[in-house]
Amino acid sequence: MTLLEVNQVSKRFGGLTANQDVSFTVDAGQVVGLIGPNGAGKTTLFNCIAGFFAPTSGRILLDGLNIAGLSPEACAKAGVARTFQVARTFASMTACENVMTAAMLLEHNIVKSRVAAMHWLGFVNLDRFADKLAASMTISEQRRLAVARALAIEPRILLMDEVMAGLNPSEVREAVEVVLKIRDKGIACLIVEHVLEGIMPIADKIVVLERGMKIAEGTPQQVSNDPLVITAYLGD
Ligand SMILES: Nc1ncnc2c1ncn2[C@@H]1O[C@H](COP(=O)(O)OP(=O)(O)O)[C@@H](O)[C@H]1O
Ligand SMILES: [Mg+2]
Known part of the structure; x- marks a missing residue:
């Protein structure tokens, strides 16, 4: 279809x-x-x-x-969700917070959006970095983080x-x-x-x-x- x-x-x-x-x-x-x-x-x-x-x-x-x-x-x-050619993560936020910014669009609730963000971090195999600042992640990790954030709008x-x-x-x-x-x-x-x-x-x-x-x-x-x-x- x-x-x-x-x-x-x-x-x-x-x-x-x-x-x-x-x-x-x-x-x-x-x-x-x-x-x-x-x-x-x-x-x-x-x-x-x-x-x-x-x-x-x-x-x-x-x-x-x-x-x-x-x-x-x-x-x-x-x-429609997208990632950018140069990964635009929020450098001074943690991986989890980065994904939460998108999850909040669906779930206007901090606790629920944290749960959703953790789900998507796990999906891209980054859950162990949830509390790491985006700025300190490798390019490969930042790209996957951008994918997790895009997926969080479902x-x-x-x-x-x-x-x-x-x-x-x-x-x-x-x-x-x-x-x-x-x-x-x-x-x-x-x-x-x-x-x-x-x-x-x-x-x-x-x-x-x-x-x-x-x-x-x-x-x-x-x-x-x-x-x-x-x-x-x-x-x-
Ligand atoms: N905002 C813009 N203003 C003017 N020209 C642009 C703009 N964005 C892209 N272009 C031009 O459009 C053409 C296609 O660019 P782009 O879509 O970035 O190609 P690709 O992603 O395939 O490398 C290029 O000649 C580029 O310079
Ligand atoms: Mg291009």
């Missing part, structure tokens, strides 16, 4: 077209990878889906409801922007495990990733952007054999 439908979405910044007529769908519980060279428009598209930018044109349907142009808060209420789809970048192989495996656990809960995952070894084995579908346009879509195997994709990555 289609959960998210990105339909002919374009986003222009003055004369620069960051996204042009991009269309694809994400089914409930699917893992979809969004890949493409630097500057292809991946983060811009995330910003459009999560309400940080209004698309210049096109529609973004979540369960049939057009969320294009809604505020980030309204998109979150509709079921989204139907989670957008993750390069959660595996800069991680060592065992940290990549840990991040992959978390994505699979999220999917197994029935939450769809739309993942921007440069770490192709991380995303290719777990994606149901890959969408490839180049210079704002979708140049390929298919199974990981289909897109990695696609001459257009190979050229986009390796040059002519």
Whole structure:
């Protein structure tokens, strides 16, 4: 069943077209990878889906409801959660407090939001760091913390922007495990990733952007054999 439908979405910044007529769908519980060279428009598209930018044109349907142009808060209420390319954790707060800021949106009660926060910290395997300051956590831990905080709003789809970048192989495996656990809960995952070894084995579908346009879509195997994709990555 289609959960998210990105339909002919374009986003222009003055004369620069960051996204042009991009269309694809994400089914409930699917893992979809969004890949493409630097500057292809991946983060811009995330910003459009999560309400940080209004698309210049096109529609973004979540369960049939057009969320294009809604505020980030309204998109979150509709079921879209996200992480940022540079993990934006609250440095001077503990891991638990970081997740509580999101849990409080659902649960207007300190005690109950602490319980929810601990649940999500456990889910990403960070419960032992609950009282640790975010500032003193590694990049890999901060990325998982950002995922826990996003999950605490109980989204139907989670957008993750390069959660595996800069991680060592065992940290990549840990991040992959978390994505699979999220999917197994029935939450769809739309993942921007440069770490192709991380995303290719777990994606149901890959969408490839180049210079704002979708140049390929298919199974990981289909897109990695696609001459257009190979050229986009390796040059002519
Ligand atoms: N807020 C903005 N204002 C102007 N140009 C932007 C803005 N955000 C992104 N861009 C431009 O849009 C293009 C796509 O960027 P981005 O979506 O960040 O690509 P990616 O995430 O695929 O690397 C780039 O040329 C970038 O400079
Ligand atoms: Mg980006």
